[in-house]
Amino acid sequence: MEQGQIVTTGREKISLTESSRFDQLLEHIELIAALLSGLFIFIGWLSSQWNHETISMTFYLVAFIIGGYAKAKEGILDTVKNKELNVEMLMVFAAIGSAVIGYWTEGAILIFIFSLSGALETYTMNKSQKEISSLLDIQPETATKIIQGREEVIHVSLLKVGDQIIVKPGERIPADGMIIKGTTTIDESTISGESIPVTKGIQAEIFAGTMNVNGSVIVKVTKHANETVFQKIIALVQSAQSEKSPSQLFIERFEGVYVKIVLLVVLLMLVVPHFLFDWSWNTTFYRAMILLVVASPCALVASIMPATLSAISNGARNGILFKGGVHLEALSHVKAIAFDKTGTLTKGKPEVTDIIVRTGVDTKNLLHTIASIENRSNHPLAHAIVDYWKKAHDQPLLQPEKIEDIPGWGLKGWLHHQEWWIGKKDFVGKDALAFENGRAMELEREGKTIVYIKDSIGIVAAIGLQDIVRKEAKHALTLLKNEGVQTVMLTGDSKNTAKNIAQQSNIDEYIAECLPETKVTSLKNLKDKYGVVAMVGDGVNDAPALATANIGIAMGEGSDVAMETADVVLMKNDLSRIAEAIRLSKKMNRIIKQNIIFSLTVILLLITSNFLQFLNLPLGVVGHEGSTILVILNGLRCLRG
Incomplete structure (x- = not known):
């Protein structure tokens, strides 16, 4: 065997298969534990119905341990690390308190539903990792x-x-x-x-x-x-999943304060109602335990993260990479989007759009001659003319006898012992202005670049070229207008060219003759005018503007600098994805608002019902944990569409 060669034996393959199965089992361990907990609760309940109280309590205790282990461990470790109590600890206290006053069934059900909601959260996390896993599968090892x-x-x-x-x-x-x-x-x-x-x-x-x-x-x-395009995609998705949105950060800060308030109120509840309302000690303790259950902000805490992770996963699946929840959340507030022209709204390379030939000259033979001479040049305009010929004709190009390149002006070529001049109008002569009654000058006023061709007699042809607008650009801008977003084009080209491209792409307004630093100034002015502004670009010169905008959006085919500076990357270079991203952001924010309002309403309703003694512990458990499961499931809707 040659050094460095990789060989996998049959035994290793079996080992890898077993390892893969074990990994799959670990992925669902929380759900398995929750279901086992539910099974033991059912057996414990049956045992109590048959008056086997010791057996019943044993099964309930096992259900406590199996169902509550993961959340209790998480709560204890977080408490030690952050030196603050959390929601998980409230649930542990509530379950233990329920068992202390003899409500083993209710305490066990609380643990079961809490572990089930935890398994759902883990499912959301795993779902959000699928895009990374699929990319890693595609990347060969x-x-x-x-x-x-x-x-x-x-x-x-x-x-x-x-x-x-x-x-x-x-x-x-x-x-x-x-x-x-x-x-x-x-x-x-x-x-x-x-x-x-x-x-x-x-x-x-x-x-x-x-x-x-x-x-x-x-x-x-x-x-x-580690520098390939695929690795960059993976890094972007991982970064997005680890970065928290402003709403999530607020909820996490709020959670710490809220937990302390709940514990303080529960402590008061253990004493005050007995003396103030003449409740028995058993009733007082019972109501305090219910309060501990229903006042825990589990649903509120779960209102944001599952929805955010689901939306990020949805975007990644559709070629929209967000570098964090903060950018996804902010996108719905965008009022205007500034677009770079070259490579963003347009293809980024010139194409032949018009050909004007002197009366009486054979167009095909002339183009054949021009393309043969231009084939010896590295200029982008020359490449465009050669490509135009090759797409239209199978005839091979000719070999010029001599080529003379005049940098900044054009080419002189000799073919079949005839001299040809190809380049700017000042290079070929003043006759260019009057060529074919000034038709070429009309093209120039439209913002097109004109290449003139001169033979021994005079101007023989004029070729109009232009950076062509992407096919999807007009449709994409229409979609943005439907979302109520103002569109602006920033370009270094002349006003005539900018005006022409703006008309073709159906953009609302344009700012021409922009240098990289003036793009930054223009963006600052747009932010003053519209508020939240996004910038779409692809080149190194767009990086300052992408950084200045509230949200920078880079094209996937763009420069590495643009992709690193931007907050959102369109991997498929489809501008219509921007409108999709905005709709996804609006949907996510709408779902988060629904979750927060719903969870707060349920908490207030359950607390009020407890004080009025309308609520018993089983209903409190179902109401509280049921609302948590509902907000998680509602958040998973961001995976669709």
Whole structure:
């Protein structure tokens, strides 16, 4: 066996399978404990009906221990760590108090329902982790590295920048890199959301986690395993799940104060009613225990976190990554969104939109000549013209005899012993202004970039190019308007270009000729005007503006700096996801409000009923713990849609 090769034996596979089953069992351990507790309570109740009190109490005691262990441990550890009592401790005190006064059944039921609500909370946490688990499953653990002509299977963490790996048909790509040998078709739906596979050849960029469909390629690694796009996605989701929203932080601070107040009132309840209302000691203690149960803010505490985690999971599943609940919560308050133009509203590269040819000249032959000369240039406008020719015609390009590049102006090319000038109007001559009755100048006024072509006679053609608006941009902006959001475009382009793009994309207003620092100033002005403002961008120059906005939104195909600076990342580069994110934020905040109002109402109703002696302990337990389960289930609605 070659050094470093990874081999899994049959015995190891069985061990891994058993380990996997054990891990699955651990995931549901809280639910299993809660159900076992319920079973022992039922057996204890049956035993009491048959007058076997000792057996009944034994089963109740077992139900206490099995059902209450997880929550009691959590409560004790949190109390020791934070030096403050919490809701879990209130439940433990209430259950013990119920047993002390002989209400074993009620105390056991309290523990059962409390453990069941805890299992539901754990389910929510596990559900929110599924997106990370699915991503980790997609990311391969091993790679086939080429070392001195031989293949060696190693762990992806051992790959270094510059290593060469081979990716065979049907394998997932283990690292971000560049193809240096071979051609293949790659399914990039896990990164871009685009379902149609893309054909890629030498020097093409590929991403970890995408699927190599049909070709064998050799790839040069360009990023460390912990710097790949997939690892960034995982890090973003993990960060989002650990960061708490303002509402959650408020509830946690409120919980500490509230628990102290409840315990103080319960202590007073143990003494005052006996002397003030002439209650018996048994009644006083009984009502104090009911108060301890019903006044605990379990439902209130559970009103926010399950809903927030569910919403973050929903977003991650749909390609919207939130870097924390605070950003998700704030998104519903956005009144205006500023968009960068290039690469955000537009595709980020110019395309040919208009061709004006001198009367009497064959357009196809002329374009063939222009594309053949421009093929020798690295300028983006030249690439656009060449791409336009290749998409329309299968005819191979010609080889110019000579090319002379004049930086900042254009090209001179000689083809078939004829000289051609291609570039700006000042480069080709004053005749450009009058070419074809000034039609080219009309295109320029529309904000398009014009490339002029001149032969030995004079101006022979003018080609209009423009950064094309993304197909989904207009629809996405319409969706935002339906949500009552004002849309603004910030661009460094001229006013004519900005106006043209604004009209095409149906944006409300635009600010042209922006430098990175003026984008920041413009955003500050928008914040003064509208209040909460978001910024959508993709480039390094957008990072200051993304940081200045209340909420920064980065395109997934954008620069690393933009993704790191932003609060929300659109992994599928679909602008319509912004409106979806706002709707998700509104839904989450609406559910949280419902939960808080409902939980507070139930607590007040149960406390009042207890003081009026309308409420017994079983109903108090069911009312209190039932409301906790209901708010958790209501929060899980954020997983849908």
